[in-house]
Amino acid sequence: xxxxxxxxxxxxxxxxxxxxxxxxxxxxxxxxxxxxxxxxxxxxxxxxxxxxxxxxxxxxxxxxxxxxxxxxxxxxxxxxxxxxxxxxxxxxxxxxxxxxxxxxxxxxxxxxxxxxxxxxxxxxxxxxxxxxxxxxxxxxxxxxxxxxxxxxxxxxxxxxxxxxxxxxxxxxxxxxxxxxxxxxxxxxxxxxxxxxxxxxxxxxxxxxxxxxxxxxxxxxxxxxxxxxxxxxxxxxxxxxxxxxxxxxxxxxxxxxxxxxxxxxxxxxxx
Numbered sequence: 001x002x003x004x005x006x007x008x009x010x011x012x013x014x015x016x017x018x019x020x021x022x023x024x025x026x027x028x029x030x031x032x033x034x035x036x037x038x039x040x041x042x043x044x045x046x047x048x049x050x051x052x053x054x055x056x057x058x059x060x061x062x063x064x065x066x067x068x069x070x071x072x073x074x075x076x077x078x079x080x081x082x083x084x085x086x087x088x089x090x091x092x093x094x095x096x097x098x099x100x101x102x103x104x105x106x107x108x109x110x111x112x113x114x115x116x117x118x119x120x121x122x123x124x125x126x127x128x129x130x131x132x133x134x135x136x137x138x139x140x141x142x143x144x145x146x147x148x149x150x151x152x153x154x155x156x157x158x159x160x161x162x163x164x165x166x167x168x169x170x171x172x173x174x175x176x177x178x179x180x181x182x183x184x185x186x187x188x189x190x191x192x193x194x195x196x197x198x199x200x201x202x203x204x205x206x207x208x209x210x211x212x213x214x215x216x217x218x219x220x221x222x223x224x225x226x227x228x229x230x231x232x233x234x235x236x237x238x239x240x241x242x243x244x245x246x247x248x249x250x251x252x253x254x255x256x257x258x259x260x261x262x263x264x265x266x267x268x269x270x
Contacts, residue, residue, distance in 0.1 A: 001155070002055040002112050004105055005045040006119040006135070007073060008035045009066040013124050018233055034069050037120025041183050043190040044150065045118050046077045052153060054115060055079045059104050061089055061097060067206045075193035075201035082108075086210035091223030094126070098134025099220055104209065105139060109178075115153065116160065117180040121146065132182035142175035148186040153177070 011030045034042075045056045058073040060066050061084040070081040084100055092100070105117055117139075119132035129145075136143035142160075149163040151172070158177040163170050165184055193201075211218070218224060242261075262268035 001052075001115045002057050002079075002108065003045045003048050004108060004114055004117045005038070005042045005056060005058045005073070005078070006101060006117065006131070007038045007042060007058050007060045007069060008120075008123050009033070009060065009062050009069040010035045010123055010125045032065070032069070034072065035120055035123045035125075037122060037124075037183070037185065039120075039190045040185050040187055041118045041120045042073055042076060042078065043188045044181075044183055046191070047188065048116070048118075048150070048153065049077065049079075052155070055112065057082065057108055059084065059101060059108075061085070061092070061100050061104075064208075067208075070206050071201045071204065072193070074204045074206075075198045076191060077197065080207070081204075082207045082209055084209050084214070086212075086214075088211045088218055088222050091226065092221060093226035093228045094128050094130035094134055095227050096221050096223075096225035098131050098138055099225060100214065100216065101131065102135045102138035103214055103216060105135065107214075114178050115155070116178060117141065119180065119182045121182050121184055129182065132180055136180035139178075139180070142177070142179035144173055144175055144179055145182045146184060147181045148184045150181070150187075 009032050012033050015030050042058065045058075048054050049056050056078045057080040058070060058078045059082045060070055064083075064085055066085070067083055070083055074081055082104060084104055089096075089100055105114060108114055117135060119135070121132075122129035123131075133143055133145065135141070144160070144162055144164065146164045146166065147162045148165045148170075151161040151163065153160050155177075159174055160177055160179050160181070161172065161174045162181065163172055165186065211221070223229075259268065
């Protein structure tokens with residue numbers, strides 16, 4: 001039996017800039033990292049491996065250089081890694097992305113039973129939180145989102161019990177296996193690779209699947225299969241702040257100036 005962790009390589013958003021003329025992301029010189037939420041999905045998959053003896057397979061859809069990220073997963077303890085890479089997959093929205101990932105998981109299940117699929121809650125570049133649920137829908141798997149603790153997996157009963165973090169409260173939920181779980185950062189603390197595992201991962205094989213292997217209808221994947229498109233990316237304009245008086249030495253004067261300015265702008269009525 002195996003657990004599948006879905007991983008995405010994303011640009012480090014702390015260093016992303018936008019071209020003011022074209023409105024496109026400037027990718028030159030921007031480092032790529034494993035999506036932070038996915039590091040917790042991988043860690044939870046590895047903990048299930050430690051706890052129940054499952055194998056862990058990691059899959060990612062992306063360009064050839066995403067192989068570097070998958071090698072990091074192998075260094076942490078994943079057993080298999082599959083990179084779904086083909087220009088036909090490029091430009092995909094969440095609908096088309098979930099199509100390719102679901103087909104890959106379906107193929108993995110044919111070789112060895114998939115007990116669970118674990119995804120990060122969302123990616124830091126898209127922030128949609130739609131791919132995990134999309135995979136569950138396409139595979140007709142149970143779906144548990146916002147998970148911050150997996151209590152138990154009962155193989156005989158084919159059930160998983162987990163805690164969902166909601167606004168101001170938690171709920172304990174149970175679902176039938178196989179299931180897709182999207183996890184929060186609070187679920188665990190990711191481990192670090194050991195030196196021997198890091199060295200091993202340098203020579204480990206990363207399986208590459210293109211669309212010749214996947215044999216998906218090109219009208220349902222990539223840009224052609226995307227129901228949505230990004231038309232424009234821009235940084236919102238923000239008005240510059242204004243300093244009124246010396247609030248440290250003249251607090252009353254500064255307060256009066258603030259009140260007067262709010263009244264002038266019709267933001268305060270007295």
